[in-house]
Amino acid sequence: MTERADEPVQVRVESAHPYTVTIGRGLLPEIIKACGASHRVAIIYQPPLAETAEGLREALEESGYEAHRLEIPDAENGKDLTVAGYCWDVLGQIGLGRRDTVIGLGGGAATDLAGFVAATWMRGVNVVQVPTTLLGMVDAAVGGKTGINTDAGKNLVGVFHEPTAVLVDTATLATVPPNEIVSGMAEVIKCGFIADPEILDIIERDPKAALDPEGETMVELIRRSVQVKADVVGKDLKESDLREILNYGHTLGHAIERRESYRWRHGAAVAVGMCFVAELSRLAGRLDDATADRHAAVLKLVGLPTGYDEGAFSRLLELMQGDKKNHSGMLRFVVIDGLAKPSRLEGPDPTLMAAAYSAISEGHTTSGGGIFL
Numbered sequence: 001m002t003e004r005a006d007e008p009v010q011v012r013v014e015s016a017h018p019y020t021v022t023i024g025r026g027l028l029p030e031i032i033k034a035c036g037a038s039h040r041v042a043i044i045y046q047p048p049l050a051e052t053a054e055g056l057r058e059a060l061e062e063s064g065y066e067a068h069r070l071e072i073p074d075a076e077n078g079k080d081l082t083v084a085g086y087c088w089d090v091l092g093q094i095g096l097g098r099r100d101t102v103i104g105l106g107g108g109a110a111t112d113l114a115g116f117v118a119a120t121w122m123r124g125v126n127v128v129q130v131p132t133t134l135l136g137m138v139d140a141a142v143g144g145k146t147g148i149n150t151d152a153g154k155n156l157v158g159v160f161h162e163p164t165a166v167l168v169d170t171a172t173l174a175t176v177p178p179n180e181i182v183s184g185m186a187e188v189i190k191c192g193f194i195a196d197p198e199i200l201d202i203i204e205r206d207p208k209a210a211l212d213p214e215g216e217t218m219v220e221l222i223r224r225s226v227q228v229k230a231d232v233v234g235k236d237l238k239e240s241d242l243r244e245i246l247n248y249g250h251t252l253g254h255a256i257e258r259r260e261s262y263r264w265r266h267g268a269a270v271a272v273g274m275c276f277v278a279e280l281s282r283l284a285g286r287l288d289d290a291t292a293d294r295h296a297a298v299l300k301l302v303g304l305p306t307g308y309d310e311g312a313f314s315r316l317l318e319l320m321q322g323d324k325k326n327h328s329g330m331l332r333f334v335v336i337d338g339l340a341k342p343s344r345l346e347g348p349d350p351t352l353m354a355a356a357y358s359a360i361s362e363g364h365t366t367s368g369g370g371i372f373l
């Protein structure tokens with residue numbers, strides 16, 4: 001965590017338990033403040049964040065907290081029941097109590113796991129989220145969806161548990177590998193299509209600036225995406241309806257992630273998923289050609305994939321049957337009927353889905369063990 005530069009920007013999530021997402025550089029004082037009246041703090045973090053976690057632990061100790069570090073396995077390996085079990089054991093050993101705090105430090109996998117551990121420990125303790133990837137900042141750390149992966153599928157076990165604060169320190173992006181910035185851009189672009197088309201204009205005007213982790217454009221894209229998410233989760237935390245729109249591109253995306261045993265980056269899979277639903281929407285007569293084509297165009301500008309293995313459709317269809325949005329066995333897709341006009345397509349004709357899949361995947365062979373991004 002570095003010295004503070006400009007004044008941080010704040011986005012308020014007006015849910016039943018409102019909280020603030022603070023976006024800035026050098027947010028250590030805010031992280032400490034967010035631990036409030038806790039006595040003990042457990043920092044759950046991924047291996048590349050070890051030094052940052054230790055700096056945070058020492059700063060917390062200097063401020064009078066008893067602070068502990070819990071390192072978890074990297075990426076999707078951390079979103080596992082055995083890892084949650086390890087964390088519960090450690091929380092028991094250190095005596096983390098009801099008024100204490102868990103900090104989730106890292107990418108979306110770390111904030112999902114830390115949120116899940118906090119939600120389940122003593123039936124719910126405070127969690128402060130400190131996302132350190134673009135994807136974590138614009139999406140995973142905001143909104144209170146927590147979870148782990150199981151043999152049954154991705155994120156099928158989890159709890160809605162809102163953070164008490166989210167601290168987005170953009171200085172942490174300096175060490176994030178470029179492919180992870182690209183992956184995060186998929187969720188940013190998602191926000192552009194479902195709610196804030198200005199995001200798409202900004203990326204199209206200058207894709208290089210959009211990908212620069214040190215630049216002002218990045219801060220603007222993070223702020224806009226967080227605002228989109230805050231507006232949605234503030235109205236529908238538990239995804240009774242509106243929140244589904246944040247799942248744009250995820251029905252096929254999650255199926256691809258699962259088929260790839262989670263070796264594909266989440267954003268890469270979601271990018272292909274968005275191209276698929278855009279095509280499906282076009283074929284269903286719901287989306288105009290220009291907006292449908294804009295999907296692949298803008299995703300390619302930042303280096304995201306737009307198609308997947310031609311021969312994988314039947315397996316992906318099988319995997320999509322387990323999607324949480326389905327009703328009574330009927331597939332349900334979030335689609336858009338135009339820019340910022342999210343809607344649903346329920347039980348589409350399988351031949352239409354196959355045609356949409358062929359259209360985006362013609363000529364693609366990458367699959368089964370490939371690492372995209």
Ligand SMILES: NC(=O)c1ccc[n+]([C@@H]2O[C@H](COP(=O)([O-])OP(=O)(O)OC[C@H]3O[C@@H](n4cnc5c(N)ncnc54)[C@H](O)[C@@H]3O)[C@@H](O)[C@H]2O)c1
Nearest residue numbers: 046048075107108109132133135136139140145172175176
């Ligand atoms: N809860 C939600 O609402 C929500 C939303 C979107 C995505 N997600 C979940 O988030 C996960 C994906 O998140 P992600 O893309 O951040 O992946 P990730 O957490 O696996 O992080 C990607 C990689 O970046 C590394 N890393 C993190 N911060 C770093 C830093 N500052 N410097 C160097 N390396 C760093 C990580 O250790 C990891 O290797 C998926 O599991 C997805 O399901 C959840």
Ligand SMILES: O=C(O)C(=O)C[C@@H](O)[C@H](O)[C@H](O)COP(=O)(O)O
Nearest residue numbers: 139143145154155243246247250324
């Ligand atoms: O916050 C949400 O709601 C989302 O759907 C955001 C997604 O980007 C995210 O990947 C989320 O984890 C997906 O949730 P799931 O309920 O489909 O597992």
Ligand SMILES: [Zn+2]
Nearest residue numbers: 187250266270
């Ligand atoms: Zn996502």
